[in-house]
Amino acid sequence: EAGVVQSPRYKIIEKKQPVAFWCNPISGHNTLYWYRQNLGQGPELLIRYENEEAVDDSQLPKDRFSAERLKGVDSTLKIQPAELGDSAVYLCASSLTGVNTEAFFGQGTRLTVV
Amino acid sequence: KNEVEQSPQNLTAQEGEFITINCSYSVGISALHWLQQHPGGGIVSLFMLSSGKKKHGRLIATINIQEKHSSLHITASHPRDSAVYICAVNKGNKLVFGAGTILRVKS
Numbered sequence: 001e002a003g004v005v006q007s008p009r010y011k012i013i014e015k016k017q018p019v020a021f022w023c024n025p026i027s028g029h030n031t032l033y034w035y036r037q038n039l040g041q042g043p044e045l046l047i048r049y050e051n052e053e054a055v056d057d058s059q060l061p062k063d064r065f066s067a068e069r070l071k072g073v074d075s076t077l078k079i080q081p082a083e084l085g086d087s088a089v090y091l092c093a094s095s096l097t098g099v100n101t102e103a104f105f106g107q108g109t110r111l112t113v114v
Numbered sequence: 115k116n117e118v119e120q121s122p123q124n125l126t127a128q129e130g131e132f133i134t135i136n137c138s139y140s141v142g143i144s145a146l147h148w149l150q151q152h153p154g155g156g157i158v159s160l161f162m163l164s165s166g167k168k169k170h171g172r173l174i175a176t177i178n179i180q181e182k183h184s185s186l187h188i189t190a191s192h193p194r195d196s197a198v199y200i201c202a203v204n205k206g207n208k209l210v211f212g213a214g215t216i217l218r219v220k221s
Contacts, residue, residue, distance in 0.1 A: 004156075006156075033209075040213065040214075041213050041214070042118070042200055042202070042211030042212050042213050042214055043157075043200075043209075043211050044211070045208060045209070048207070048208075055207075056207070056208070091156065091157065093157075099144055099204065099206070099207060100144050100145045100162070100164070100204055102147075102159055102162050103147075103159070103209060104159065105149075105156045105157035105158070105159075106156050107156035108156050108157075110154070
């Protein structure tokens with residue numbers, strides 16, 4: 001069975017341009033997470049979905065970041081406009097619903113803003 | 115202070131050496147994870163544990179709930195073990211991550 005699939009793997013854009021990342025979670029996983037990982041640091045949660053509902057978006061910079069999970073399956077994360085400080089790896093993960101469930105991660109999208 | 119602290123930040127070992135990576139946390143948790151991240155790659159879950167000890171191949175993970183401390187051990191290390199090892203804890207419905215330990219095993 002395929003794991004969590006993310007695309008693209010790499011993206012280089014100029015500042016002020018928009019960018020979008022896509023995530024396809026593991027089939028049957030109701031919970032989906034978007035994380036941002038800066039160089040040399042651990043991932044930080046941006047948003048968590050339970051089905052199509054964003055249940056925790058407290059760390060999402062809402063002035064430029066948006067996310068959606070239509071139909072409670074695939075999800076997209078968008079940045080508009082991108083800033084130099086947005087350069088990072090954006091990780092998507094999914095899990096079954098519950099407190100101690102194991103999260104499975106995608107390969108990530110490495111974004112470079114120049 | 116970060117809720118999850120890992121040590122060391124960087125570790126270089128010779129092939130065959132026994133390696134220990136430590137993780138301390140300051141919050142109440144329901145489970146702790148050890149994750150592996152290769153350069154340019156995603157994150158792979160190695161262990162999820164809430165008590166005691168787990169073993170998988172050359173990897174061993176232990177946790178002491180009273181001391182809020184966990185260790186990841188690698189026996190007979192190999193260059194292919196070179197990666198970033200991340201400790202993460204379940205805090206309610208959230209995963210809180212440590213900064214990671216960069217391991218390099220030289221042949």
